[in-house]
Amino acid sequence: MIGPVSCIRLMLACLAGTAVLCVTSPSFSQQQGAGQATPPPAVVVEKVEVQQVSNPARFTARVEAIDAVDIRARVTGFLRAAEFTDGQAVKTGDTLFEIEPDQLEASVASARAQVARAEATRKSAERTLARNRDLFARNTVSRAVLDDAQAAFDVAAADALVAASALNTAELNLSYTRITAPISGSIGRAMFTVGNLVGPDSGSLARIVSLDPIRVAFAMTEGLLVTARQEEASGGPLDPGAFKLSLRLANGTEYDEAGRIEFVENEVDPQTGTVTARAVFPNPHHVLIPGQFVTLSIEEKEIPKLPVVPQTAVLQDREGRFVYLLGQNNTVSQRRIDTGARVSNGWAVTTGLNGGEQVVVQGIQRLAEGMTVQPSEGQPLDGGP
Structure with missing residues (x-):
């Protein structure tokens, strides 16, 4: 028979053996984790393509006639x-x-008659003056008679000029009857x-x-004007021929003639912050009519080629935008970029990429610098300028 003290000792021995077993024996979950490591995150990558990137500036413009004349009588x-x-x-x-010319033709005839009369009077006065000069030279007439003859001739000559001028006016008025x-x-x-x-x-x-050529007037933004002036100041003169000008008509169709910049005003409107500019377009078929509104697009003729990344690959923080590039041994690294125009479902990259790199487009939110990933190829960026 076991006494109370022996029972207590037996129970303590059993508890001690159980505690040792709990410490030294691994759990089921620990055994499973030791046999299976956490895999690298799976991501989708795409190759950066280089494309022609067009970023036209668009303006609402109004068509104007270069020359316009009101016909008046x-x-x-x-x-x-x-x-x-x-x-x-x-x-x-x-x-x-x-215009009926009858009355003006009569005025011309009357003016011609006045010219003939005045000319006859002038010739008579000229002959009288010549005789009196000869007589005065022989002391036959006085100086007063010679002066009177000279004055009569001067008046007759002036009257002849007046009559000739009246005839010119009458003939000019007659010509105005034909507009x-x-x-x-x-x-x-x-x-x-x-x-x-x-x-x-x-x-x-x-x-x-006048309809061909025709002018298109638009309000150029102050920022675009400043950029153009800065290009001129930096030694790169603004060449109007370096720009491609196109029009979209009110029905949504593209106008089939290209234009050129003709004139840029030298003052900025302080109320609107814009400057008036004018472009000239050929208009052989008279599609453009003065007074109508069109959409004017201006872009460089030589469209630059830039790397284009999918929009889903671009992240942004306080320092700016960046992407994750896939490097050697399937590790990723951050690359800071500057973006330009939107291109379909992507961004044109002005600095930071050269093209040909592989960027992460899916699974990007859980990445960190230097992390190892499991990459898979995605579809190339679809779209163009």
């Missing part, structure tokens, strides 16, 4: 003919209107029909606008 009379149809293309010198086109272009509708009395106070008879 310079003499008063009744319209006898209108020698054009509304909307017709006209050339410089084409007859547009005719011609001062410029080439498209003429609008006639504001007066045949039979109406017109004159200098009648206003515009019709309007001609």
Whole structure:
């Protein structure tokens, strides 16, 4: 029979053996972790492609005629003919209107008669002056008679000049009865029909606008202007021919003619922060009409080639943007980059990449510098400028 003291000693021995067993025997989870290490994270990488990157500046622009003329009557009379149809293309010198010339023809005839009369009077006074000079030389007439003859001749000569000037004016007014086109272009509708009395106070008879070439005016941003001026100041003169100008019409189609910059204003509007600029476009088919609005795009003719990375590969912190590059032994490293224009679903990289590198595009959030990864190839970046 076991006494109380012996029972207590037996129980303490059993507890001690159990404690040793718990310390020295590994658990099931520890046995499993020792047999299987944590694998590197899986990521998807893509090769950086080099593409032509276009980043056009776009402006809302208005079409203007380079030349525009309001046709007006310079003499008063009744319209006898209108020698054009509304909307017709006209050339410089084409007859547009005719004003009845009868009254002005009579004025020309009267002025010619006045010229003939004045010329006859001048010749008579000239002969009288010549005789009196001869008589004065022989002391036959007095000095006073000679002076009177000289004065009569001077008056007659002046009257002849006045008559000749009146004739020129009458002939000029007669020529105004035939109204011609001062410029080439498209003429609008006639504001007066045949039979109406017109004159200098009648206003515009019709309007001609030149359509080919045609001007497009737009407000250039101050920032773009400053950039252009800085290029000039750094020794790289701003060449208008180095830019490609294109238009998008109101129906969404692209205009098929390229333009050129004609003029940039030398003052910035303080209210809008823009500067007025003008471009010129060929318009052989008269698609562009003065007053309409278009979208003007300006870009460099020589489109640069830049590396393009997918948007999903780019991260940003306080220092700027960066990507993770896949290096040797499947390790990743950060690379700081500067981005430019958006290209489809990616960014053009101005500094930091040369093209051909492999960047991580998926699984990027759990990466750190120098981490080993399990890479797999993704689809190349699709899209272009």
